[in-house]
Amino acid sequence: MRYLPKSDAERREMLAVCGLGSLEDLYAHLPAETKLDRPLALPPGKSEYEILDYFKARAAENAAGYASFLGAGVYAHYRPVLCDVVASRGEFLTSYTPYQAEIAQGTLTTIFEFQTMVCQLTGMEVANASMYDGSTAVPEAALMAMRITGRERVLVARSVHPEYREVLATSARNGRWEVATFGYDAASGRLNMADLESKLNRETACVIVQSPNFFGVVEQLKDAAALAHQVGALLVMVFTEAVSLGLLEPPREADIVAGELQSFAITPSYGGPFAGIIATREKYIRQIPGRLVGLTKDAAGNRAFCLTLSTREQHIRREKATSNICTNQALIALMATVFMSVYGKAGLRELAEQNLAKAHYLAGGVERRFDAPFFNEFVVPCRGRSPEAVNAVLLEKKIIGGLPLGRFYPELANCLLLCATEMSKRADMDLVREALQA
Amino acid sequence: MIRKSRSHITQNESLLFELSSPGKLGYQLPALDVPAVDPAATLGADNVRAGIEGFPEVSEVETLRHFSRLSTWNYGIDLGLFPLGSCTMKYNPRINEVVARIDDLAWAHPYQPESLSQGAMEIFAALECSLCEIFGMDAVTLQPAAGAHGEYTGIMLIRAWLAAQGDPRQVVLVPDSAHGTNPATAVIAGYEVRNIRSNEQGMVDLTALESSLDDTVAALMVTNPNTLGVFDENIAKVCALMHSKGAQVYMDGANMNALVGLSRPGDFGIDVLHSNLHKTFSTPHGGGGPGAGAVGVRSHLEPFLPHPRVRKDPQGAWTWDYDRPRSIGRVKAFYGNFGVIVRALAYILAHGSAGLRNATLDALLNANYIRKLLEPHYQIAYPAPSMHECVFSDARQAARGVRTGDIAKRLIDYGFHPYTVSFPLIVHGAMMIEPTETEPKQELDLFCDALISIAHEIETDPQVVLHAPHLTRTSRVDEVAAARKPVVRWKPA
Numbered sequence: 001m002r003y004l005p006k007s008d009a010e011r012r013e014m015l016a017v018c019g020l021g022s023l024e025d026l027y028a029h030l031p032a033e034t035k036l037d038r039p040l041a042l043p044p045g046k047s048e049y050e051i052l053d054y055f056k057a058r059a060a061e062n063a064a065g066y067a068s069f070l071g072a073g074v075y076a077h078y079r080p081v082l083c084d085v086v087a088s089r090g091e092f093l094t095s096y097t098p099y100q101a102e103i104a105q106g107t108l109t110t111i112f113e114f115q116t117m118v119c120q121l122t123g124m125e126v127a128n129a130s131m132y133d134g135s136t137a138v139p140e141a142a143l144m145a146m147r148i149t150g151r152e153r154v155l156v157a158r159s160v161h162p163e164y165r166e167v168l169a170t171s172a173r174n175g176r177w178e179v180a181t182f183g184y185d186a187a188s189g190r191l192n193m194a195d196l197e198s199k200l201n202r203e204t205a206c207v208i209v210q211s212p213n214f215f216g217v218v219e220q221l222k223d224a225a226a227l228a229h230q231v232g233a234l235l236v237m238v239f240t241e242a243v244s245l246g247l248l249e250p251p252r253e254a255d256i257v258a259g260e261l262q263s264f265a266i267t268p269s270y271g272g273p274f275a276g277i278i279a280t281r282e283k284y285i286r287q288i289p290g291r292l293v294g295l296t297k298d299a300a301g302n303r304a305f306c307l308t309l310s311t312r313e314q315h316i317r318r319e320k321a322t323s324n325i326c327t328n329q330a331l332i333a334l335m336a337t338v339f340m341s342v343y344g345k346a347g348l349r350e351l352a353e354q355n356l357a358k359a360h361y362l363a364g365g366v367e368r369r370f371d372a373p374f375f376n377e378f379v380v381p382c383r384g385r386s387p388e389a390v391n392a393v394l395l396e397k398k399i400i401g402g403l404p405l406g407r408f409y410p411e412l413a414n415c416l417l418l419c420a421t422e423m424s425k426r427a428d429m430d431l432v433r434e435a436l437q438a
Numbered sequence: 439m440i441r442k443s444r445s446h447i448t449q450n451e452s453l454l455f456e457l458s459s460p461g462k463l464g465y466q467l468p469a470l471d472v473p474a475v476d477p478a479a480t481l482g483a484d485n486v487r488a489g490i491e492g493f494p495e496v497s498e499v500e501t502l503r504h505f506s507r508l509s510t511w512n513y514g515i516d517l518g519l520f521p522l523g524s525c526t527m528k529y530n531p532r533i534n535e536v537v538a539r540i541d542d543l544a545w546a547h548p549y550q551p552e553s554l555s556q557g558a559m560e561i562f563a564a565l566e567c568s569l570c571e572i573f574g575m576d577a578v579t580l581q582p583a584a585g586a587h588g589e590y591t592g593i594m595l596i597r598a599w600l601a602a603q604g605d606p607r608q609v610v611l612v613p614d615s616a617h618g619t620n621p622a623t624a625v626i627a628g629y630e631v632r633n634i635r636s637n638e639q640g641m642v643d644l645t646a647l648e649s650s651l652d653d654t655v656a657a658l659m660v661t662n663p664n665t666l667g668v669f670d671e672n673i674a675k676v677c678a679l680m681h682s683k684g685a686q687v688y689m690d691g692a693n694m695n696a697l698v699g700l701s702r703p704g705d706f707g708i709d710v711l712h713s714n715l716h717k718t719f720s721t722p723h724g725g726g727g728p729g730a731g732a733v734g735v736r737s738h739l740e741p742f743l744p745h746p747r748v749r750k751d752p753q754g755a756w757t758w759d760y761d762r763p764r765s766i767g768r769v770k771a772f773y774g775n776f777g778v779i780v781r782a783l784a785y786i787l788a789h790g791s792a793g794l795r796n797a798t799l800d801a802l803l804n805a806n807y808i809r810k811l812l813e814p815h816y817q818i819a820y821p822a823p824s825m826h827e828c829v830f831s832d833a834r835q836a837a838r839g840v841r842t843g844d845i846a847k848r849l850i851d852y853g854f855h856p857y858t859v860s861f862p863l864i865v866h867g868a869m870m871i872e873p874t875e876t877e878p879k880q881e882l883d884l885f886c887d888a889l890i891s892i893a894h895e896i897e898t899d900p901q902v903v904l905h906a907p908h909l910t911r912t913s914r915v916d917e918v919a920a921a922r923k924p925v926v927r928w929k930p931a
Contacts (some may be wrong), residue, residue, distance in 0.1 A: 001788075001789060001793040001796055003529055003720075003788065003793075004793075004796060004875055005877070006878060006879055011803060014807045018806045020806075023799040023802075023803060026802040026803060027669075027700055027701075029669070030669055030671070031671055031673075033706065034669075034674060034701050035701055036574075036701055039795065040571055040572060040698075040699050040791045040794060040795065041791070042571060042572075042790060042791040043787075043791065044790040044791065045788055045790030046788060046790065048533045048788075050787075051787050051788060052536065054787065055537040055561075058543065058560055058561055059541065059542035059543045059557055060557065061557030061560065062542040062546050062550075062556070063542060063546065063554035063555070066550075066554065068550065070549050073771060074549070074772075082502055082505075085502065086502070086505040086506070088535065090514050090515070090516030091512040091514045091516065092505075092512060092724065093516075093530065094514035094515035094520075094527075094530050095512045095513060095515075095723065095724075095725045096520065096522055096525060096527060096725070096726070097723070097725065098725060098726070100846070100847075100850070100855060100856050101912070101917070102907050102910045102915060103513040103850055103855065104725070105508070105512070105912050106508040106509050106511040107512055107726070109453070110505070112927070112928065113453060113454050113455075115927050116928040117493065117494075119927045120490050120492045121493075125927070127927070130727070132583035132587060132770065133583060133770065133771065135771035136587070136769075136770055143626075163771035166767055166771075167767075167768050167770060167771060170594070170766060170767035170768055170769055173766075175627070176628050218482075218485050246490070247477055247481070247486060248481070248485055248486065248487060249484065249485050249486060249487045250487060267539075267544040267545055268544075268545055268546060268548065269544055270543070270773065271773050271776055272583065272728075272772060272774060272776055272777065273583070273727075273728035273776075273777050273778055275728075285924060292924070292926050293926065294921070294924045294926050295925040295926075296915060296916045296919045296920035297916055298915050299914045304915045304916075306915045306916075306917050306920050308917070308920040308921050308924055308926070309921055309924055313618075314586070314618040314621075314622035315617075315861075316618070317622070318618045318621040318631075319621035319622060319624065319631040321618070321625075324589065324590060324622035324625075325587075326584065326585060326586040326619050327584035327716075327727040328726045329726075329727040330725035330726035330727050331726075331727065332724075332727070334505075334724070334725065340494070341464065341494055341496055341501045341505075342464045342498065343464070343465050344458075344462070344493060344494050344495045345489055345490055345493040345494065346489075346495065347463065347467070349490075350467055351467065353474065353475075354467060354470055356477060356480060356481070357470055357472050357473065357474050361472035361473065373485065375481075400547070400551065400554070422467060422468075426472055
């Protein structure tokens with residue numbers, strides 16, 4: 001087998017050194033009832049060519065050749081080629097978590113740069129080395145807020161990504177803490193402040209909001225923060241579309257930011273792997289979950305980096321850890337770091353402006369469900385037809401339309417959530433507008 | 439004598455922020471094919487930020503050089519043996535990277551219609567099915583994002599199953615040899631942790647287990663082979679004992695690389711296990727992730743698995759089943775780390791049935807070969823037979839004032855990544871070595887030569903070991919200073 005780098009002669013030689021007669025002797029000590037007495041019922045091994053063929057055939061069963069206007073937490077943005085060039089270098093791809101700092105300065109330095117750029121983007125002072133994804137970052141942020149405030153009740157806006165809220169609910173059920181929701185304003189799509197105010201009290205650990213929210217609407221974080229802070233609760237701001245931070249005012253009023261960086265060079269990949277982040281204020285640094293890279297010096301006095309504050313983490317603290325998280329998303333975070341470096345200050349701005357322009361072109365002449373400003377996604381009511389029927393018309397033109405919202409919001413069962421990015425083509429957008437107006 | 443390495447020039451490199459100067463560009467966007475809009479007018483002036491303060495402005499060439507230079511400061515499997523115990527740092531086949539980047543797999547959107555996702559769903563089903571066979575389990579979920587996330591899912595499944603019978607119970611038992619994630623997971627899933635000591639062979643102490651086992655105990659979290667690389671010969675008895683008290687057995691599959699094709703957890707009584715696809719199934723560690731934590735269960739736990747589940751509809755097409763009233767709910771948005779799942783399936787397809795078993799045998803052979811060559815020089819922690827990894831202690835070297843961490847740093851000078859240092863906690867001064875099956879004999883010989891040479895250095899010149907590494911561009915890093923006053927982002931001087 002091509003991944004096993006030994007000849008049979010070498011195997012015999014090594015067995016002889018071990019004083020064993022055959023490879024089977026290596027596990028002869030296992031009790032009989034624990035041994036598998038037959039070969040695994042799997043097909044024989046395949047060549048590279050056959051494997052490539054298998055996956056190309058599966059790819060052909062997917063949406064080959066379709067344009068798409070889906071967003072809803074996963075966005076199709078162009079990936080500069082350097083992102084894969086860098087992430088394919090074996091020194092990054094095949095290294096481990098950088099516990100041995102002397103031979104992991106490459107990874108450590110890139111994570112330090114990542115943490116810095118996440119702070120610059122979000123207006124926060126501390127960011128961790130990444131979380132699994134945005135959805136799992138949300139319960140981690142809630143747990144962090146509960147540790148900080150000593151309270152066990154969380155309020156989450158219904159306009160936060162529905163699947164993120166489901167993950168939050170799973171965590172709460174098992175950790176035996178409480179999650180309550182508050183609504184959105186039916187006209188603007190923004191937070192319903194009166195509903196928030198009526199549900200906030202001195203037992204609330206945090207208020208979780210998303211901006212742009214699941215409907216693409218830009219929230220007014222200042223008002224939400226003021227209400228939360230009045231009762232001593234924290235404001236957790238969630239984002240799913242990182243490109244929006246190239247243009248939108250960063251959430252300076254938030255205490256914790258939990259987000260998803262998929263937009264930064266990560267392919268949609270049918271839902272993962274992505275990279276989440278948690279960023280916060282300096283004063284909460286000891287409550288942040290996951291890995292952190294810090295600045296230090298080596299014995300010769302040179303600048304060096306290492307994992308730090310690991311006394312928060314499971315491998316040291318065991319049952320007293322801030323989180324059980326072990327893996328971060330270093331390689332994905334590296335791609336995002338390269339992406340941020342390629343686009344830089346001017347590029348991220350221009351990229352965000354293009355997204356704004358494309359989405360507003362797509363929305364041109366189309367009725368929108370909500371009237372508040374939006375970034376690159378918006379909700380459209382379908383008059384006289386079901387959202388599925390509109391999508392069916394588009395599918396015939398090799399276009400995947402929007403996400404029908406009924407599965408998440410029964411009251412929006414006649415609505416589609418549509419997204420345009422810098423990759424959306426005018427001709428395709430014209431077809432979508434036509435279908436929506438028909 | 440150092441045979442594997444000698445020093446060479448590496449480039450110095452500044453941080454991106456220090457390379458930055460106003461007006462430099464590394465990108466070009468196509469001209470807009472739609473009218474531009476005014477951000478302030480569209481979004482409200484209050485909502486629009488000024489430029490991102492401090493964000494880098496670097497050219498394309500500098501970006502490539504920057505990351506290329508940084509990469510040369512790293513060690514990876516591509517450069518040689520990476521013998522971290524319980525981490526299974528094996529070769530990452532490059533065909534896996536190629537197939538994961540095929541356009542209509544990589545660009546598949548999780549909400550695209552099921553009729554246009556059949557290939558992706560088939561891949562989920564194929565990997566679930568292969569892992570069921572390898573684990574000896576009845577069902578597998580691929581939703582968890584990583585190993586610890588899989589542990590969390592597993593414990594939640596146990597809680598849900600017990601709760602359905604009226605009492606979720608309060609306590610999870612964790613052997614003292616366990617990974618730190620195990621107790622951390624149990625607490626996050628709402629349980630209290632009770633530690634169980636190991637016996638003199640490093641296995642679960644049946645007497646200690648029995649005396650800790652009452653009707654408040656929900657589960658035992660066991661690792662088999664355990665973190666000493668020892669297969670627990672009482673495992674079937676342990677499982678039977680737990681079941682007799684209505685409790686469940688959770689297995690941490692971090693060491694699954696020792697078992698594939700030889701022994702199946704489902705067959706010896708395990709109720710639920712997770713397996714890190716980035717360990718046993720060869721997907722790259724990438725400097726710390728992404729991973730994926732497949733979780734296998736026996737049939738009684740299947741109704742509780744996270745939703746949605748992939749299944750065939752009556753017409754024979756794949757569909758996502760959300761109608762799962764007993765499910766613990768979602769543990770992650772969408773369906774799982776698909777890109778990692780593609781790579782793991784490619785690995786299983788490449789090996790096939792016989793190849794997977796042969797890989798396990800070679801992993802066992804490599805660990806036992808290392809053990810045999812090093813045993814005259816280092817103290818083996820427990821006499822029980824080794825599976826895929828072997829654990830020594832620094833007892834002999836400590837007598838000369840040299841500890842496991844020092845030996846590890848000296849190994850770097852010899853051209854190797856260190857083994858796992860000071861873990862498992864039950865071995866004082868642990869040196870935990872897992873070579874995996876993808877190491878040639880020549881590399882193993884060089885590694886053993888290096889550790890034997892270091893043992894001699896400790897006898898003759900311990901200082902050279904105590905101050906290692908000497909040949910790296912970065913000498914010993916001051917971790918204490920980093921934690922004292924943490925600086926975790928760059929600020930202009």
